[in-house]
Amino acid sequence: MKYSGGELLLKALKDEGVKFIFGYPGGAALHIYDAIFRQKYVDHILVRHEQGATHAADGYSRATGKPGVVLVTSGPGATNAITGLATAFMDSIPLVVISGQVQSHLIGTDSFQETDMIGVSRPIVKHSYLVQSAEEIPSIVQEAFYIAQTGRPGPVVIDIPKDKTDPLHKYKYKKPAKPYLRSYQPKIKPHPGQIKKAAKAILSSERPVIYAGGGAIYSNAAKELSELNKILKVPVTNTLMGLGVYPAKNKLFLGMLGMHGTYQANMAMHNADLILAVGSRFDDRITNTPSLFAPNAKIIHIDVDPASISKIIKADIPIVGQVKDSLQALIKEIKRSKIKIDTDAIDIWNIQIDKWRKKHGLDHDLYQKKLKSKMIMPQVVVQELYNVTKGNAYVTSDVGQHQMFVAQYYHFNKPRRWINSGGLGTMGFGLPAALGVKLAFPKQEVVCVTGEGSIQMCIQELSTCLQYGLPIKVVNINNEALGMVRQWQDMNYGGRHSASTYQNSLPDFVKLTESYGHVGLKVTKPSNLRKTLEKSFAMKDKLVFIDVLVDPNEHVYPMLVAPNGSMKDMWLSKNKKT
Amino acid sequence: MKRTISILIENKPGALARAVGLFHQRGYNIESLNVAPLTDGTYSRMTVITKGTENVVEQITKQINKLIDVIKVSDLSEGEHHEIELIIFKFIKSKYNTRIQKILRKKKISVIERSDVVTVAIIDENSDFDSLVKSIGKNNIHEIVRSGGVGIHETEKNLNL
Numbered sequence: 001m002k003y004s005g006g007e008l009l010l011k012a013l014k015d016e017g018v019k020f021i022f023g024y025p026g027g028a029a030l031h032i033y034d035a036i037f038r039q040k041y042v043d044h045i046l047v048r049h050e051q052g053a054t055h056a057a058d059g060y061s062r063a064t065g066k067p068g069v070v071l072v073t074s075g076p077g078a079t080n081a082i083t084g085l086a087t088a089f090m091d092s093i094p095l096v097v098i099s100g101q102v103q104s105h106l107i108g109t110d111s112f113q114e115t116d117m118i119g120v121s122r123p124i125v126k127h128s129y130l131v132q133s134a135e136e137i138p139s140i141v142q143e144a145f146y147i148a149q150t151g152r153p154g155p156v157v158i159d160i161p162k163d164k165t166d167p168l169h170k171y172k173y174k175k176p177a178k179p180y181l182r183s184y185q186p187k188i189k190p191h192p193g194q195i196k197k198a199a200k201a202i203l204s205s206e207r208p209v210i211y212a213g214g215g216a217i218y219s220n221a222a223k224e225l226s227e228l229n230k231i232l233k234v235p236v237t238n239t240l241m242g243l244g245v246y247p248a249k250n251k252l253f254l255g256m257l258g259m260h261g262t263y264q265a266n267m268a269m270h271n272a273d274l275i276l277a278v279g280s281r282f283d284d285r286i287t288n289t290p291s292l293f294a295p296n297a298k299i300i301h302i303d304v305d306p307a308s309i310s311k312i313i314k315a316d317i318p319i320v321g322q323v324k325d326s327l328q329a330l331i332k333e334i335k336r337s338k339i340k341i342d343t344d345a346i347d348i349w350n351i352q353i354d355k356w357r358k359k360h361g362l363d364h365d366l367y368q369k370k371l372k373s374k375m376i377m378p379q380v381v382v383q384e385l386y387n388v389t390k391g392n393a394y395v396t397s398d399v400g401q402h403q404m405f406v407a408q409y410y411h412f413n414k415p416r417r418w419i420n421s422g423g424l425g426t427m428g429f430g431l432p433a434a435l436g437v438k439l440a441f442p443k444q445e446v447v448c449v450t451g452e453g454s455i456q457m458c459i460q461e462l463s464t465c466l467q468y469g470l471p472i473k474v475v476n477i478n479n480e481a482l483g484m485v486r487q488w489q490d491m492n493y494g495g496r497h498s499a500s501t502y503q504n505s506l507p508d509f510v511k512l513t514e515s516y517g518h519v520g521l522k523v524t525k526p527s528n529l530r531k532t533l534e535k536s537f538a539m540k541d542k543l544v545f546i547d548v549l550v551d552p553n554e555h556v557y558p559m560l561v562a563p564n565g566s567m568k569d570m571w572l573s574k575n576k577k578t
Numbered sequence: 579m580k581r582t583i584s585i586l587i588e589n590k591p592g593a594l595a596r597a598v599g600l601f602h603q604r605g606y607n608i609e610s611l612n613v614a615p616l617t618d619g620t621y622s623r624m625t626v627i628t629k630g631t632e633n634v635v636e637q638i639t640k641q642i643n644k645l646i647d648v649i650k651v652s653d654l655s656e657g658e659h660h661e662i663e664l665i666i667f668k669f670i671k672s673k674y675n676t677r678i679q680k681i682l683r684k685k686k687i688s689v690i691e692r693s694d695v696v697t698v699a700i701i702d703e704n705s706d707f708d709s710l711v712k713s714i715g716k717n718n719i720h721e722i723v724r725s726g727g728v729g730i731h732e733t734e735k736n737l738n739l
């Protein structure tokens with residue numbers, strides 16, 4: 001048998017175990033689309049905008065741990081995929097994005113729908129390929145999947161000129177040998193000497209904090225993290241990307257840290273004598289002013305990417321390696337060590353943390369309280385969502401206050417359940433990501449918590465959800481404003497709401513949803529909230545869009561004081577600072 | 579502080595653009611850049627001369643190393659090294675006077691004379707290009723081209739595949 005380049009591509013994707021391609025057709029990709037039509041192993045999901053394809057593949061990947069696959073045409077198809085590529089790049093998500101390109105002989109001539117995809121995407125991909133001959137497609141695909149998933153994961157682009165997929169030219173298919181790259185050998189095994197040093201430092205500490213991020217999730221190290229802390233019994237905080245890697249219900253969990261982290265998490269970090277950073281990267285949304293960060297802490301930093309270590313905060317004990325392997329080694333070493341952690345000191349530390357929690361911790365029982373406001377509080381929406389879904393849903397979100405409220409109030413007990421754009425902060429991510437998750441887990445509850453601003457950036461994907469029968473739930477925390485922008489304007493710009501409101505121009509979301517063929521519900525009164533959510537989730541086979549009108553004056557606190565603040569400097573309300 | 583970084587990189591399409599682009603993306607500057615393929619032609623050696631503190635250079639080398647096409651990176655400035663540059667001046671013959679010849683004779687040069695112009699190639703180690711040009715007089719020079727610094731360890735240490 002001989003195959004066209006398009007067919008070779010599909011065979012290679014099948015060999016990688018690909019189930020879904022998220023894509024959108026166009027001229028330069030049509031040979032590939034024809035090859036898709038003539039096979040039955042890989043399903044193509046037709047989105048409504050290429051940005052949606054990238055986010056859907058991204059959501060699929062975050063939930064499953066497998067790479068997400070995207071197919072777009074050249075020119076505008078490729079450029080529309082850029083936001084999704086950047087989103088995946090920032091959060092280290094393995095995607096393989098295949099873009100059609102104009103025919104080889106037209107490259108560089110400003111031909112119709114020509115964009116230099118390799119050039120445009122260069123700074124936001126882990127690697128990229130321009131296919132030079134059809135025969136190399138299988139080995140390139142295999143290499144792309146290998147690179148996307150190993151080391152620090154990330155998106156890989158394969159740009160394929162149209163003539164390389166032409167059915168007029170046929171080739172033999174041979175499954176390529178395992179990829180070997182002399183220039184790329186992701187270092188995996190942590191250095192035993194460093195593990196020894198780290199164990200000793202941890203066991204000699206009196207005020208330690210474990211600070212775990214997305215890297216711990218991608219490395220599937222949740223089990224190891226819990227196992228380690230069964231021995232240590234020290235406080236654990238998670239980054240926005242790390243939520244779920246340590247069970248929120250565990251009493252040693254501090255909640256999220258950073259910009260909108262809990263009081264106890266930020267105070268613990270600031271006052272720690274040792275910070276064990278696990279697959280987290282000291283992002284500026286965490287550290288506040290780096291020179292004021294955790295002044296007395298020894299830093300142990302575990303990361304698979306050596307470039308992440310000592311980039312922002314100097315690590316005293318760097319450990320380069322997969323988080324999973326590193327934690328396993330650390331557990332072994334700690335068990336074997338003659339030094340034992342000073343449990344009295346740790347008890348005192350945990351008591352101190354409890355005091356902080358009691359003093360300014362988040363109120364997780366707002367939903368049970370008689371509240372002054374006649375309007376629904378956005379925090380209560382998340383609390384009720386948690387109650388109704390029993391904390392078991394896959395929750396995606398967009399970007400803004402609603403996102404932070406979910407991070408603060410939905411208790412994630414398992415990894416890969418909380419799916420959001422942390423690094424790039426991409427509005428429009430939530431709905432297509434939810435679609436990707438639902439395809440992966442059709443029996444699971446999948447909720448997109450969004451805002452009326454964000455949802456309008458990729459709302460067209462409601463149509464995709466109808467086509468493929470994806471009954472997700474959308475909870476629109478509608479504050480009739482670009483809430484997070486307005487919050488910053490209230491804090492830093494004297495309340496001047498420049499371009500953060502819509503002057504009564506919002507669509508009727510219920511009608512809009514209905515016109516997409518789904519169920520739309522609106523809630524305005526606190527007394528109807530729980531009921532409406534229950535009713536929505538009872539409609540198992542329907543996509544329900546719940547438009548919840550909330551109090552627009554609610555802001556997200558705590559909020560780190562910037563500029564020139566440390567992690568202990570927080571706004572606790574609009575007028576109250578620590 | 580001035581730093582000389584040597585990079586072995588696959589000789590593949592786009593590889594050079596990735597390495598050079600990275601400097602810009604991460605906000606590092608490139609003072610000079612030199613690149614050419616080595617023995618079997620499958621890879622090239624680059625020398626990048628940059629400025630930065632210890633931390634910045636550590637980041638540069640780590641980030642460069644992360645590029646899939648990069649095989650090895652070494653900050654030569656960490657040890658003893660040569661930084662050698664090829665500088666070529668072209669003079670209109672009438673301006674190539676004895677004063678200039680005297681200055682240039684102190685360097686390792688090769689001279690190609692024609693009836694109209696004289697081209698002087700200088701192999702210069704740790705060159706102070708600016709003061710060399712100044713001493714010759716900028717207006718006396720018809721054309722200048724530089725290779726950029728090329729770095730190599732001074733000792734037995736090497737950067738091979």
Ligand SMILES: Cc1ncc(C[n+]2csc(CCOP(=O)(O)OP(=O)(O)O)c2C)c(N)n1
Binds near residue numbers: 427428452
């Ligand atoms: C694509 C994109 N554009 C702009 C921003 C800046 N931004 C961050 S939050 C936000 C407001 C989001 O409004 P909404 O979705 O209604 O969420 P809310 O904050 O009101 O909950 C904006 C504009 C962004 N993150 N992404």
Ligand SMILES: [Mg+2]
Binds near residue numbers: 479481483
């Ligand atoms: Mg809003």
